[in-house]
Amino acid sequence: MEAIIEVKYAIDTFYFLVCGALVMWMAAGFTMLEAGMVRAKNTTEILTKNISLYSIACVMYLLMGYGIMYPGDGASNTFWPGIHGILGDGDNSAADVLASGGDVYYSGLSDFFFQVVFVATAMSIVSGAVAERMKLWAFLAFCVVMTGFIYPMQGFWNWGGGFLTADGGVGYVDFAGSGTVHLAGAAAALAGVILLGARKGKYGPNGQINPITGANMPLATLGTFILWLGWFGFNGGSELKLSDVGEANAVAKVFVNTNAAAAGGVIAALLTARLMFGKADLTMVLNGALAGLVAITAQPLDPSPIMATLIGAIGGVLVVFSILGLDKMKIDDPVGAISVHGVVGIWGVMAVIISNADATFMGQLTGVGVIFGWVFVSSLITWAIIKAVMGIRVTEEEEYQGLDITDCGLEAYPEFTGARGHN
């Protein structure tokens, strides 16, 4: 029996780590998606930004974020978790694991690893929305605050034992983070975009909307596929356990439903775009895949596979209308992050009540309000302070030149543009 408990601990820890590695790979997905959706002159900057934000998120979460989000018994109350310092290297002893009789079933550090890649995901969402006109260093400064404090606070309220849980009073249900990760990222992005303004030339007089076409559709498509793959870790790992028949079946269902929702999102966005514009609009289809994934993330376990497909499909329709609507409101989001993760994130949270009897309309709505309200307001204040101190937007001339040259001093495709002078 003891050997079985130890082996199960090893299997569940291994599963957790592999899922975390899959979620880590989503950073590559976001990077490629964004690199494809911006103009060639801003490619090096968006690549630099993505690998830097990932790394800052990892360090900030280690320094303070994880302690805030998961204070354990150390929380001051259900609203304020307190500051609990740097992650140590302690973990469960074999004696503790055996004494728990299997209740302690994965390594503590594997939990940190799985959580740290989630905060990086939330931060990646912000990156695309503010692309092509934000100062690199202003963005990275925001990243420090977002990953060290803003994200962990609302993460504590939902997953760390705070007031959004059933025990805490609200009864908000969010399996893998349609709200806590995706809506949070989108709220921070929206606050940034409002203070930042649209890219020059995006909106003309008389309500005219000028498309600014992305430089590389193969990269955008590759990025979407990478995100789709990574999402199996995101949702599958959130089941937290694999090592018995019931849990293994649950994990399989989460995988099936996650995949089905993405497929539903693609088909719905494809048909919506074809009906509305007369063409199969690729970037809308790519956003449709991600919308399907975001929509199912709050509850990938309870729905039947066909229900999951429909939940994803509704996300795929919503995302197309949301992108058009935000453009009408002159909220310029080059990659559609606010629509995919914010608008569809809200849909995902509300859709939980379809399949999960524990979720209530008011509980879900409260969760949406609290997460959006907290992240939006605290982000707006943070962006405003950064704007006052160092500015958040590049000059008009720098925007015209492209951030590759002004911020990074390197073009992504020098041979292609002739910058090296020998072709």
Next chain:
Amino acid sequence: MKLVSAIIKPFKLDDAREALSEIGVQGITVTEVKGFGRQKGHTELYRGAEYVVDFLPKVKIEIAVADDLLDQVIEALSKSAQTGKIGDGKIFVFSLEQAIRIRTGETGDEAL
């Protein structure tokens, strides 16, 4: 001597090159260009918003020829690059004052 400058549809370039070789043209210069004529541009779609591409991609062929070859060159280009649809392009003919082969210093028709 004449300089023939022809703007044609890019996918007709191979046909035009073959037709010119057949009548004995020894060299041509090709440039990828963009522009518009009566065909005008076309509309494209990105994230639900249509936009007009004003300048279409075309290929410009430049050929320096002796006067006696001019009519054949024009005929070869006209036939090989024609689809009958709008946007087939145009042929311009200029007088060419001088030609010099850099390697040997030959001038005039000899240099072509």
